[in-house]
Amino acid sequence: MKNASELLEFDAGHLWHPYAALRNTPARFLARSAQGTTIETADGLKLIDAVSSWWCVAHGHNCLEIVEAIRKQSEKMCHVMFGGFTHEPAIELGERLVKFLPKGLNKIFYADSGSISVECAAKMAVQYQFAKGHPEKCKLVALKGGYHGDTAGAMALSDPDGMHTLFRGIMPQHYFAERPNCRADEPWDDRDFASMEQVVAEHEGEIAAIICEPVFQGGNGMWLYNAGYLKRLRKLCDEKGILLIFDEIAAGFYRTGPRWGMEHAWGTPGAAGKDCAADVLPDIMTIGKALTGGHMTMAACVASEMVADVITNSKISAFMHGPTYMANPLACAAAIASLDLFENRDYASRVAAIEKRLRANLEPLRNLENAADVRVLGAIGCLELKAIPTSDDILRVIKETGVWLRPFCNYVYTMPPLITSESEVDRICEAIKMIGQCEPGPVCDDEFHE
Ligand SMILES: Cc1ncc(COP(=O)(O)O)c(C=O)c1O
Structure with missing residues (x-):
């Protein structure tokens, strides 16, 4: 058995980590176990996971119900190809999702990660337009x-x-509109839509779909924007015969308050699962991360009946995608158990309580000398700094406070498990404050600046 320093030595020499160099990275924590909101390291540190392990561990780590569901399924069948076979976990999960998702989004393509579900959504939109006689x-x-x-x-x-x-050089080339600037708590300003209208007017004949993260742009800037934008998108897409894709991988599963980020644009937020046919709905939607509560990797690309019908009734009636691990039974079992929890626990109230504590603690941080902005919505809190401290300082705060934060660029943020208690939220905010009070370090010196 290797000891902790031998394990870390091998890790640093051989294992690539996300957006990090192989060697010369800041010290890593050796995680040994994780339970509830807390990750325990080999040297006995107990860290509150304030980022839900990149926003997936919604019900907390090693959630008993999910672990038990995976264990039971593993006794029967761990994997079987989904081409030519189907199985009960995939079917049961499908039935559950059809009820859980906004009405009308009921044709499900299981994928093995969020990125893959986005690939599927883009391909589905293009295949839809092809089937409609618009290969251009x-x-x-x-x-x-x-x-x-x-x-x-x-x-x-x-x-x-x-x-x-x-x-x-290896990316397909698409078109981009300016990000919406109008904030959630401001009145909607229609000038915010001008850039999108212009891009669509310039390239109308080539556009298969518009894609966005509803109200919350996560991985590139922790930006929160006005839901009025989603209403304008729906109207524009309807007028122009363009499909609308909502990527709910980060915003979904109560992260922003209601079950889906798009609900902020609904007449009655919180109406998910009920008859929301008149509300702002996408033609295609992607979900992932919290789908299995962070216990197995799984995502899905979900289409409306209309999109699925056009593809199915065309010459190439199959949707042209098929990953090896599609509908992995263990992941399906985890997702079913996770949906049980999303349905049976009152996460909307829990998130409201987390939001209240985040606001109370983070709003005053606007006064820090290094603060550029503070943003809070649901179980998302972000202190944007003018300049980020050194990784040494960030690691010191993590160890001193027992709170695991993973700032990127100038954003010190939290997206804690939805089971996080109010006193834990207070501790998380204290750690954010301490990072905000550190001396700014040199620009982009290491992996916290990914
Ligand atoms: C909105 C959104 N879409 C897609 C992805 C990609 O998901 P994955 O990392 O599971 O591939 C992420 C991940 O952060 C995300 O936030």
Whole structure:
């Protein structure tokens, strides 16, 4: 058995981590176990996971119900190809999702990660337009400041000036509109839509779909925007015969308050699952991350009946995608158990309580000398700094406070598990404040500046 320092030594020499160099990175924590809101390291540190392990561990770590569902399923069947076979976990999950998702979005394509579900959504939109006799409509419009994943097709839809510019050469080329600037708590300003209208007017004949993250742009800037934008998008898409894709991978599953980010644009937020036919709905929607409560990797691309019918009734009636691990039974079992929890627990109230504590603690941080902005919505809180401290300072705060934060660029943010208690939220905010009070370090010196 290797000891902790031997394990870390091998790790640093051989294992790539997300957006990090192989060697010369700041010290890593060796996670040994995780339970509820807390990750325990090999040297006994107990850290509140204030970022839900990149926003997926909604019900907390090692959630008993989900672990038990995976265990039970593993005794019967761990995997079988979904081509030519189907199975009960996939079917039961499908039935559950049809009820859980907004009405009308009921044709489900299981994918193995969020990025892949975005790839599927883009392909589905293009295949839809092809089936409608418009092979020339093969471009998408996305928003500046967006993030949709790290595979080539998903990078191509993410912020064009962001972290993926190095790979421009292998990305399909799409069009971009300015990100909406109008904030959630301001009255909607229609001038915010001008850029999108202009992009669509210039390229109308080529556009298959518009994609956005509803009200919350996560991975590229923790930006929160006015839901009026979604209403204008729906209207424009209807007028122009363009499909609308909502990427709910980050905003979905109560992260912003209601079940779906798009609900902020509904007459009655919180009406998910009920008859919301008159509300702002996409033609295609992607979900992932919290779908399995962060216990297995799984995502889905979900289409409306209309989109599925057009593809199904065309010459190439199959949707042309098929990952090896599609509908993995263990992941399906985890997702079913996770949906049980989303349905049976009152997460809307829990998130409202988290939001209240985040506002109370983070709003005063506007007065810090290094603060550029504070943003809060649902179980999302972000302190944007003028300049980020050194990684040494960030690591010191993490150890001192027992709160795991993972700032990127100038954003010190929290998206805690939805089970996080109010006193834990207070501790998280204290750690954010301490980072905000550190001396700014040199620009982009290491992996906290990914
Ligand atoms: C909105 C959004 N879409 C897609 C993705 C990609 O998901 P994954 O990392 O599971 O590929 C993410 C991940 O952060 C995301 O936030």
